[in-house]
Amino acid sequence: MAGITLRNLVKAYGRVRVVHGIDLDIGNHEFVVLVGPSGCGKSTTLRMIAGLEEITSGEIRIGGRLVNDLPPRKRNIAMVFQNYALYPHMTVRDNLGFGLKIAGQPKEVVAARVQEAADILGLAQLLDRTPAELSGGQRQRVAMGRAIVRHPDAFLFDEPLSNLDAKLRGQMRAEIKKLHQKVNNTVVYVTHDQVEAMTLADRIVIMRDGHIEQTGTPMEVFNRPANIFVAGFIGSPPMNQLPCSAEAGGLRLADGTVLPVPARLAGKVRPGAALILGVRPDDISPEGSGLLATGEGAMVRLTVDIAEPLGMESLLYSRLAGQEVQSKVFGPRLVSPGEVLDCRIALDRAHLFDAATGRSLEAA
Amino acid sequence: MARILTSRRAALTPLLLLLPAIATMLFVVALPLVFSLWTSFTPYRLTRPDTLYDVIGLRNYIRLMSDAAFWVAFGRTVLFLAIALNVEFLLGLGIALLINRITWGQRGLRTIMMFPMMFSPILVGFQFKFIFNDNIGILNNALQSLGLTDQAIPWLVDARLAMFSIIFAEVWMSTSVFAILLLAGLFAMPRDPLEAAKVDGCNAWQVFRHIMLPFLMPFAFIAMTIRSLDVARAYDIVAVMTGGGPAGRTELLWTLIARVGYDNARMGQANAMAYVSTLLSVLFTWYFFRKLVAARRYMGGAQ
Ligand SMILES: Nc1ncnc2c1ncn2[C@@H]1O[C@H](COP(=O)(O)OP(=O)(O)OP(=O)(O)O)[C@@H](O)[C@H]1O
Ligand SMILES: [Mg+2]
Numbered sequence: 001m002a003g004i005t006l007r008n009l010v011k012a013y014g015r016v017r018v019v020h021g022i023d024l025d026i027g028n029h030e031f032v033v034l035v036g037p038s039g040c041g042k043s044t045t046l047r048m049i050a051g052l053e054e055i056t057s058g059e060i061r062i063g064g065r066l067v068n069d070l071p072p073r074k075r076n077i078a079m080v081f082q083n084y085a086l087y088p089h090m091t092v093r094d095n096l097g098f099g100l101k102i103a104g105q106p107k108e109v110v111a112a113r114v115q116e117a118a119d120i121l122g123l124a125q126l127l128d129r130t131p132a133e134l135s136g137g138q139r140q141r142v143a144m145g146r147a148i149v150r151h152p153d154a155f156l157f158d159e160p161l162s163n164l165d166a167k168l169r170g171q172m173r174a175e176i177k178k179l180h181q182k183v184n185n186t187v188v189y190v191t192h193d194q195v196e197a198m199t200l201a202d203r204i205v206i207m208r209d210g211h212i213e214q215t216g217t218p219m220e221v222f223n224r225p226a227n228i229f230v231a232g233f234i235g236s237p238p239m240n241q242l243p244c245s246a247e248a249g250g251l252r253l254a255d256g257t258v259l260p261v262p263a264r265l266a267g268k269v270r271p272g273a274a275l276i277l278g279v280r281p282d283d284i285s286p287e288g289s290g291l292l293a294t295g296e297g298a299m300v301r302l303t304v305d306i307a308e309p310l311g312m313e314s315l316l317y318s319r320l321a322g323q324e325v326q327s328k329v330f331g332p333r334l335v336s337p338g339e340v341l342d343c344r345i346a347l348d349r350a351h352l353f354d355a356a357t358g359r360s361l362e363a364a
Numbered sequence: 365m366a367r368i369l370t371s372r373r374a375a376l377t378p379l380l381l382l383l384p385a386i387a388t389m390l391f392v393v394a395l396p397l398v399f400s401l402w403t404s405f406t407p408y409r410l411t412r413p414d415t416l417y418d419v420i421g422l423r424n425y426i427r428l429m430s431d432a433a434f435w436v437a438f439g440r441t442v443l444f445l446a447i448a449l450n451v452e453f454l455l456g457l458g459i460a461l462l463i464n465r466i467t468w469g470q471r472g473l474r475t476i477m478m479f480p481m482m483f484s485p486i487l488v489g490f491q492f493k494f495i496f497n498d499n500i501g502i503l504n505n506a507l508q509s510l511g512l513t514d515q516a517i518p519w520l521v522d523a524r525l526a527m528f529s530i531i532f533a534e535v536w537m538s539t540s541v542f543a544i545l546l547l548a549g550l551f552a553m554p555r556d557p558l559e560a561a562k563v564d565g566c567n568a569w570q571v572f573r574h575i576m577l578p579f580l581m582p583f584a585f586i587a588m589t590i591r592s593l594d595v596a597r598a599y600d601i602v603a604v605m606t607g608g609g610p611a612g613r614t615e616l617l618w619t620l621i622a623r624v625g626y627d628n629a630r631m632g633q634a635n636a637m638a639y640v641s642t643l644l645s646v647l648f649t650w651y652f653f654r655k656l657v658a659a660r661r662y663m664g665g666a667q
Contacts, residue, residue, distance in 0.1 A: 052559050073565040085556030089578040089659075098574070099564035146564070 002063025002153040002186060003028045004049060009058035011044050011210075019044055020210040021058065026154075026203075031180050031187045035197040036207035037233070042190040045207075046156050049188060050079050063153055078147035079156040083163060084139045086131040092118075092142050093127040099150045117145040120182065121175075137168045144179065154186040161196065173199060194234050198222070206230050223349075228358040231278045231351060237315065240284070240325040242277040243355060246270060251277060251352075253321035259298045262347040268361040269352065275361070278351035281315070284327035287344050295348030302327065302343050307335040316341075400635045408632035410625070415632070424636035433612065434637060437620040438644070444527070444616060445595045445648070448534050449588055455535065456542025456587070457580070463543070464550040474547070480537045489604030492533040496520050496605070523613035526606050530614060533601050538594070542587045549583035550576075578659070585656035592648040596641070617641045 004026040011019035019041045026032045034042045047053040049060060051072035060067050067075050078099075086095050096117055097110040105113075118124045121141045131139055140160060147155055160176070161169045177200055180187055191197055197204050198218045206213045206221060206229075214226040225231035231239045244251040246269045250260045259277070261269050269275070284300075302318035302325070314329045318341070327343060329335055352361040404424055408415050428434055463473050480488070495503050496519035507513045519529050553576065561575045599618040602608060608619035615623075621641065625634030 050563055052562065071567075072559075072562040073567060077563065079560065079563045081556050081560060083556060085554070085560040087557050087561070087575060098561075102565045102570055102574075146560075150564070 002065075003030070004154055004186060004188065005059070005061040005064075006045075006049075007059040007061075009045070009048065009060065010056045011041070011048060011053065012056045017056075018210050019048070022210075022212055024205060024212065024215070026186060026188060028186055029184050031189065031200060031202045032205060033189045033191060033197040033201035033203075034205045034207055035191055035194055035233070036213075038192055040207045041210040042192070042207055043158055046079075046158050046188060046190050049154075050077055050156050051075050052079075076150075076153045077156055078150050078152040078154075079158065080140075080143045080147050080160045082159040084131070084143040086139055086142055086146075088131055091128050091130055092123060092134070092145075095131065095142055096123075096127075096145050096149050099146065103150075113149045113151075114145075117149045120148065120179070121145045136164055137172060140164065140172055141175075144176070148179070148183055148185075152185070154188065157187065157189040159191055160189075162191070162193070169196075176200060194236065198234070204234075206233060224360070224362060225278075225351065226360055226363055228276060228278070228353045228360075231353070231360075235280055237281050237326045239278045239280050239351070240320075240327075241353075242279070242321060242323060242325070244275050244277050246273045246275055251275065253277075254323065255321040257300065257321055259300070259345070260296075260347065262350050262352070263296055264348070265352050265361050274355035276353040276355050276358075278353060279325075279345055280349065281326040281328050283346040283349045284325065284343050285329055286333070286341050289329045289331050289333050295346060297344045297346055297348075300343055300345055302341045304335055304337055304339045304341060306337060309334070401639065403632050404635040404639055406632045407630075408635075410629040410631050420632075424633050425640075427633070428636055428640060433615070434620065434640075436612075437615045437617050438641070440527075440615065441596065441598070441617045441641075441644070444531065444534075444598065445592060448531050448538075448595050449591055451531070451535050452539045452542050452591065453584055453588070455539045456544075456546055457584075459539065459543040460546035460550055463547055474544075477540045477543055479540075481540055483537070485537065485600040486604055488533055488537045489601040492529065492536075492601075493520070493605045496529045520606055521610055526610075526614045530602055530605055533605065534595065534598065537601070538591060541591055542584065545583045545587040546580055549580045553579050582656055582659045585652050585659060589649055589652040589656065592652060593645055596645040596648060617644070 004024075006022050006024040009019060009022045009024075010017065022045060024032075034045060036042055044053060048055050049062075051067065051070060051074075055068060062075055062077065087098060090098065093114055096114045100110045100113060114127070115124075118127060121144060123138070123141055123145055126134060126138060126142075131142065134142065140163075143160070157176075161172050164172060173196060176189075180200075189196075189200060201218055203215060204218055204221050205215045208229055214221055214230045216224075221230055221234050225234060225239075228241065232241065242253055244253050244259075246252075246261070247258065248271060250258045251269075252258050284302075287299075300320055302316070302320050304316050304318045305324070306317040307329075308315040308317075312330065314333070314335055316327045316329060316335060317324055318327065319325070335341070353359060354361065403416065405421060406416055406418050407420055407424075408418075459477065463470060463477070466473070483491075495501050498504055498516040498518045498521065501519065503519065504513075504516050507517065518525060520526050557575050557579075558571055561571045566574065597618055598616055599622065602614060602616055602619050603622070606614045608615040608623065612620075617637070618641070621634050621637045624637065625631050
């Protein structure tokens with residue numbers, strides 16, 4: 001068991017930098033999820049931790065030990081790959097036991113640990129099959145089993161669920177969470193799916209273009225996104241972003257509507273500043289049909305373009321200040337296109353970002 | 365009535381369409397096969413066609429069983445095959461691994477690697493005959509000028525050295541069969557299991573031994589199947605380099621069979637030998653094919 005520390009970690013392919021000096025402290029037993037859009041350098045970072053990718057500069061420590069120049073086999077980590085990477089010519093049993101066998105463990109220890117892992121993951125019936133004879137979900141479990149038998153210092157997962165269908169993905173997500181509670185190892189988990197990140201992580205690291213945009217617990221990054229990118233990335237459907245300018249009376253939207261400045265940000269708004277108002281769809285809804293709305297609010301008038309009934313709630317695509325916004329209506333309330341709704345914006349949960357830098361005013 | 369006729373005609377149509385192919389096959393494959401099998405039961409001599417009708421039963425085969433020269437050639441062929449295939453496999457593997465590692469000039473090298481296969485085996489034989497010639501060969505010449513030896517090494521005269529020289533020529537010409545097929549295997553190999561093995565604690569050798577090699581074996585067995593057929597019928601290189609001599613020291617099955625059939629004109633006996641030799645080829649093919657199927661089984665289905 002060990003924490004992982006990254007210090008000013010840089011990766012460049014030739015002259016192209018893809019990871020720009022990342023700093024990250026991952027605590028012992030912590031489940032950290034690296035999330036970000038495709039190509040942002042998540043896999044590269046993970047592979048550098050694993051030792052599969054050389055680092056250009058910086059430092060990686062696992063359990064306090066500098067591992068920069070150690071080959072993967074000396075880092076005592078286990079990795080689960082996106083397409084499982086099982087050994088095709090070995091049975092499940094041999095796949096699970098391979099790492100222990102290579103490490104020179106006695107046969108009985110290997111057998112016992114394989115059995116233990118098989119029991120945890122429900123693979124006991126499949127031990128004599130080859131990977132070709134398994135379903136996707138079963139292969140995924142074998143890949144995880146192969147990781148846990150070795151009792152490594154840390155687990156690294158690279159989008160382990162992205163090859164599964166939606167239902168199985170949900171199921172395996174729950175299993176990974178259970179597994180972590182059971183074995184309680186340090187985990188670094190890469191995904192581009194923010195739902196996975198929110199549900200699994202103790203701490204989320206949001207990356208973009210080789211930089212870390214924000215690090216925090218799921219609730220922190222959801223409730224206090226550090227910038228527009230994080231705000232748009234975390235949460236589904238994404239946060240509405242309304243350009244506005246600060247005035248003496250409040251925030252003036254593109255069509256002239258003026259909304260009051262949220263009280264908690266009042267001191268931070270400079271008059272004349274170009275801003276972006278961020279409001280989650282959950283926080284715009286007709287009075288009485290939304291989330292419990294007791295805090296400060298402001299009324300706006302929306303014209304509905306499309307309504308998507310989802311059962312418990314409907315998702316509305318409407319126009320506000322000439323821009324499309326998404327909002328939610330709770331309860332059995334049918335909304336038809338073209339309808340004009342008076343909606344309440346929960347300002348106490350709204351965010352303001354500097355239009356130029358994208359940074360949240362809250363942070364400043 | 366008419367309908368029965370049409371339907372019968374319809375049933376005959378595929379047969380009619382296949383008739384040319386069937387006739388060709390009969391003429392090209394079945395006829396010579398039956399004919400040669402027939403001659404192996406006669407004392408057929410090329411010079412006396414009338415002996416064709418003189419059936420002597422299994423006498424050719426019985427004589428074969430106690431023919432020491434035949435069995436020595438048989439054993440030598442098996443040895444030749446075993447050594448050549450193993451050496452070609454190891455060299456081919458080495459070449460494939462090296463070419464797989466380089467990133468620049470790979471295509472060019474792949475083409476160059478094929479060059480030896482572009483020459484006729486007869487010419488390769490002649491070339492090596494001159495290289496290994498004890499008086500005028502460049503090998504002895506080079507060894508002597510380098511001062512490594514002061515006498516002419518009898519490359520093609522000494523029994524062991526002659527076998528070595530022939531195997532050398534064979535290997536030179538055909539290693540690329542292994543190299544090409546193994547390289548194809550390396551290109552097809554998924555990268556993830558290799559990385560998984562590294563993380564699982566393998567050093568480079570262990571990755572190769574436990575992950576790469578099992579993946580490559582089906583490709584090696586394909587090459588072995590092809591090459592075992594090829595080497596078991598080896599004739600041209602041997603005939604040119606040593607002619608099976610000196611004094612039968614490099615006699616392989618087919619040089620012996622050719623000698624018996626054409627030089628001694630005892631075609632009946634030669635065909636009996638040929639049939640027994642064919643068994644050898646069938647045996648090797650069957651063996652490698654079984655290995656191939658076994659090795660392929662794990663790879664069944666996409667991973
Ligand atoms: N071998 C390489 N040579 C050059 N550039 C590379 C190489 N491997 C990756 N890159 C670049 O590095 C960047 C980061 O890649 P990486 O695989 O880490 O992305 P990712 O965040 O894992 O994306 P995804 O979600 O699509 O897997 C990408 O822009 C990619 O093009
Ligand atoms: Mg990736």
